[in-house]
Amino acid sequence: MNHRQVLEALSGLILGMFVSMLASTVVSSSLPVIIHDLDGDQTAFTWVVTATLLTTAISTPVWGKLADLFNRKFLYQLAIVIFVLSTAAAGFSQNPEMLITFRAFQGIGAGGLAALSQVIMADILSPRERGKYMGLFGAVMAVATVGGPLLGGVLTDAWGWRWNFYVALPVAIIALILVQKTLHLSPQQRRKVSIDYVGIVLLSAAVSLLLIWVSIAGTATGFPWNSWQTYVMVGGAVVATAAFIIVELRAKEPLVPLSMFRNRTFTLAVVASISTGIAMFGASVFLSQYMQLARGATPTQAGLMTIPMIAGLLVASVVIGWVISKYGHWKPYLILGGILLIAGSYTLSTIHYDTNFALVSLYMFLLGAGVGMTMQNLVLIVQNTCKPNEIGVASSGVTFFRSLGGTVGVAVMGAALAAKVTDLMKDRLPELGKAIMSLGDKAAYWQAQLQSGAMPKVSDMPHALRVIIEDVYAQGISHSFLIAVPFAVVSLVAIVFLPNVSLNRMTNTERMHAGEADFATVSVDEGMQVLTATRSVRVVAGVDAASGAAGAVDEAPGSSAR
Structure with missing residues (x-):
């Protein structure tokens, strides 16, 4: 295939990924407003994000396995339909629970789009050529990530946040038509299939129990860390994980073939992907919250203020992807990406509500560049070394652990943020009391708002109260970013020990x-x-x-x- 034919074949995939990213990021800048309007608290805010990441993580290896068994083009189209319909349904949410449910279904479609796009690319492009096209995917993802928060902020400020969930529908219809017309794959050999349903259930149970425990334990509305609920949930997660390993070792068509962990490249790439997921998803969730709750920005302003991070991701993914394709060397750039992940995570853990925004922008750029250098290239080097008939499960395996890392990371960071904010609010009760009393006839209204436990809308607060709340949330969010630093260090160590295998020039079909x-x-x-x-x-x-x-x-x- 020449360059034009490749671009035609990839056009539907690229637009499908654009729809996925747009529908995911369009709500990031408006999520604090959404949770405020639905009377949700910090736990609800975290779970609106975590629910999507959880189902994305669980469904990714399922889609990867299906890609090795069934028609990949049909599966990709099915993933688009599931994703967009659930996204549109989320626009009708009346409470946080309803929103969380539809966001969970949204994650099922997102898992398919993430896994299948990598598998289909491997069918038509060699690893050496795939670098520059992955850079193109990264550029499209960066555009969606930049445009999503901006578009979401404008829609929220102009017509209301519900339009965030409807905007992707026309783009999704175009993506379906493009995939049908431009994507032509070689037919796969038909064979008898076996789906590991028991493995799916056990994996879902293990991850869900762990995340629910992390999110609820130690909160005012939950239960203590040292309680029978903790023992039941943690014990259940351990038992489900052990049972999952046993089932996978015996299954005819395992969901996650554990034999792949004998491949040193796959194992180390999985370890590195976990940290990348924590940095990527944690930053996208909590930076928007920082802009609105710690700097009093509106949704539109918050979208504009996160551009430096997306610029870092865009520049790194496009430039490094092109360089890898041209020269064939990948390891130095992955090491540099790991170093930037550490630098970005650590520097963001030092921000306050009044930190010079030029410094905050630099910190965001460093983190974005680290994610851009590592995210797609970790999948690339795994595809380069795995067997051709395992390309689907190998690609989805790395993506799965990246999503799982992001899911656990967001849950842990959200729980740390909620606990920190609660402690700081208690410490500053005297200051809050004085600020509320100075508001005159509006004192009762703002006291009721704070006591409700719902997420505050800082941009509407009086200055005396706003300064305190901004400082509290800034300290809480910077504290949560500190959690990502040790994971980034582990990621760099894993990257350093990755075998430096040259990229071959054969497509998966040719192999x-x-x-x-x-x-x-x-x-x-x-x-x-x-x-x-x-x-x-x-x-x-x-x-x-x-x-x-x-x-x-x-x-x-x-x-x-x-």
């Missing part, structure tokens, strides 16, 4: 055909050796059996000349 050709050659050679050993054929005059060159042969008794 499969080459494998079949090698098998056929070996079979012919073995057959000739058997015939020679049994004296059915005697090679006497330099006959080249593999090439069929002419030569003299003695025929076995009873045979006839041809």
Whole structure:
């Protein structure tokens, strides 16, 4: 395929990913307003994000397994339909619980789009060529990530936050048509399939119990850390994880083939992906919250203020993707990305409500560049070393652990933020009391707002109260970013020890055909050796059996000349 044919084939995939990213990011700048309007608290805010990440993580390996068994084009179209319909339904939410439910269904579609786009790219592009096209995907994702919060902020300020959930529908219809018209894949060999349903249930149970425990334990509306609920949830997660491992070892078609962990590249890439997920999803969630709750920005302003992070992601993914494709060297850029992840996470843990915004922008750029250098390239190097018939499950495996890392990271960071804010609010009760009393006839209204436990809308607050709340949330959010630092260090260590395997120039389809050709050659050679050993054929005059060159042969008794 020439460059134009590749772009035509990828156009539907790119637009599908754009829809996925747009529908996910369009609500990021308006989420504090949404939770405020639905009377939700910090736990609800965290779970609106975590629900999507959780179902994305759980469904990603399922979609990857299905991609190795069924028509990949149809699966991709199905993922678009599930994602967009659930996104549109979320626009009708009347309470946080309803919103969380539809966001969970949204994650199922997002998992399919993330996993299948990587698998389909491997079908039509070699790892060496895939770098620059992954950079193109990164650029589109960056545009959606920049445009999403801006568009969401404008829609929220102009017509209300519900329009955030409807905006992706027309784009999704165009994406479906493009995929149908431009994406043509070689038919896969039909075979009897077996879906690991027990593994799906056990994996869902293990991850869900862990996240629910992290989100609720230790909160004012939850239960203490040292309680019977903790023992039940943690114990249940451990048992479900052990059962999942046993089932995967025995399953005919395992959801996550544990044998893949024998591949050193896959194992280390998984470890590195977990930290990338924490940095990527944690930043997208809590930076928007920082802009609105710690700096009093409106949704539109918050979208504008997060541009430096997206700029870092855009520049790094496009430029590094092109460089890797041109020169074939990937490891130095992954190491640099790991260093930038550490730098970005640590510096963001030092921000306050009055930190110079130029410094905050620099910190965001560093984190974005680290994510841009590592996110897609970790999938790339795994696809480069895995077997062609395992490309789906290998790609989705890395994506799964990245989503899982992001899910756990957001849950832990959200729980740390909620606990920190609660403690700081208690410490500053005297100041809050004085500020409220100075508001005159509006004192009762603002006291009721704070006592409700709902997420505040800081941009509407009086200055005396706003300064205190901004400082409290700034300290809480910077504290939550500190949690990401040790994970970033582990990620860098894993990247350093990745085997430096050169990128090959064959597509996944070509590798499969080459494998079949090698098998056929070996079979012919073995057959000739058997015939020679049994004296059915005697090679006497330099006959080249593999090439069929002419030569003299003695025929076995009873045979006839041809």
